[in-house]
Amino acid sequence: MPAVTKLDLEEFLDILKQLVRHPSVVGSEHAFFRYLQRELEETHATVTLYEGLLVASGTQPDRMHISAHVDRHGLICTGPNEFQYAAFVARNRGDLLGDSVSEQTFQTIAERFHERFVQAYVPWSGTYLGKGTIKRSYLCERRGNLVFEVEGLDHVLPGTPVAYQDRLSISYGRVSAQLDNVLTTAMLIYLFRQGFQGTALFTAQEEAGRSWRFLLEWFRRCGIETQDLLVLDTSPFPDIATADAQQVVLRKRDANAIFNPQMVAKLEEACQKFGIRYMFKDEMLAKQNEQRVAEGKNPTSLGSTELGRVASASEGTIQGATLQVPTTGYHTPEESAALSSIEAILDVLCEVALEE
Numbered sequence: 001m002p003a004v005t006k007l008d009l010e011e012f013l014d015i016l017k018q019l020v021r022h023p024s025v026v027g028s029e030h031a032f033f034r035y036l037q038r039e040l041e042e043t044h045a046t047v048t049l050y051e052g053l054l055v056a057s058g059t060q061p062d063r064m065h066i067s068a069h070v071d072r073h074g075l076i077c078t079g080p081n082e083f084q085y086a087a088f089v090a091r092n093r094g095d096l097l098g099d100s101v102s103e104q105t106f107q108t109i110a111e112r113f114h115e116r117f118v119q120a121y122v123p124w125s126g127t128y129l130g131k132g133t134i135k136r137s138y139l140c141e142r143r144g145n146l147v148f149e150v151e152g153l154d155h156v157l158p159g160t161p162v163a164y165q166d167r168l169s170i171s172y173g174r175v176s177a178q179l180d181n182v183l184t185t186a187m188l189i190y191l192f193r194q195g196f197q198g199t200a201l202f203t204a205q206e207e208a209g210r211s212w213r214f215l216l217e218w219f220r221r222c223g224i225e226t227q228d229l230l231v232l233d234t235s236p237f238p239d240i241a242t243a244d245a246q247q248v249v250l251r252k253r254d255a256n257a258i259f260n261p262q263m264v265a266k267l268e269e270a271c272q273k274f275g276i277r278y279m280f281k282d283e284m285l286a287k288q289n290e291q292r293v294a295e296g297k298n299p300t301s302l303g304s305t306e307l308g309r310v311a312s313a314s315e316g317t318i319q320g321a322t323l324q325v326p327t328t329g330y331h332t333p334e335e336s337a338a339l340s341s342i343e344a345i346l347d348v349l350c351e352v353a354l355e356e
Helices: 006-020 030-041 086-090 101-113 182-193 211-222 261-273 281-294 306-313 339-353
Strands: 046-050 053-057 065-069 075-079 082-085 117-121 128-140 145-151 161-164 169-171 174-177 199-203 226-236 248-250 278-280 318-327 335-338
Touching (some): 006 339, 182 226, 199 211, 211 306, 248 339, 278 281, 318 339, 335 339
Antiparallel strands (some): 117 128, 117 161, 174 335
């Protein structure tokens, strides 16, 4: 396939701009699913909605399976003028153990939400219910969650999702917004517009650690076994220089499973074809752990991905590879990615997913 052109990139960014404006708080994704369904049906895809999952298929649904999650971080009203971090509420967490990457991240970024504009919406219809401003956020040890004080949403009822008011910003060769994971959702819409005829699976509640169950349930429901599942996501880095050292992030494994070597090699070959800088994140983490052990420190996790959990739970009957966009500002409204990385991912996707 030819490389992505400037016009292709502009078309993709137009898709992304629209998606960013539609809220999809973890645990309250239904309205976003309905919007996504309309967009996909315009490409003549066959679209089916399940619990926690939207499936879009072309004329060759078994040719390839690609997955991306649609949920983003936000708040949920849990009482009179009381708001908590939606991901921990959705996963029914009773306490914080303090040992996961996400929990450590939340403690670090709790104050970053100060003065953020947010909007409440009806979870099923997406109807706008008003806007507010986060005045304070802090980690409450008693409740084991991030708690937010929000001005302007006193009328909101418990159970109402509250999303960050988001707009896509493009400057200095980077895009920024709450990208995880509206970015790869937009990539799949773009892929269908380019003629993709396989199957795309859009999952809910990935940020609450539940999306892999919806994915696995669908494969079992349909009696499908596959070795070609491609899972798209973002991959966080501490700063722009570290993120931009590579345009694409690949993995040979995660903490749960070793991925399909043939599928991984196919992605690596596509990167080499287009001269794309890439790295294997599991190898980087393994090297860091060797250094940590040498220094007498405990090793960190290799990370847990949607694919790894599905591969492990299915005992290898569902396998594949991951393809990730390096980003900075993880889990914040200013998460950013280089335009060159987006182009690179689109090049790889078109190479492996479209007919010659």
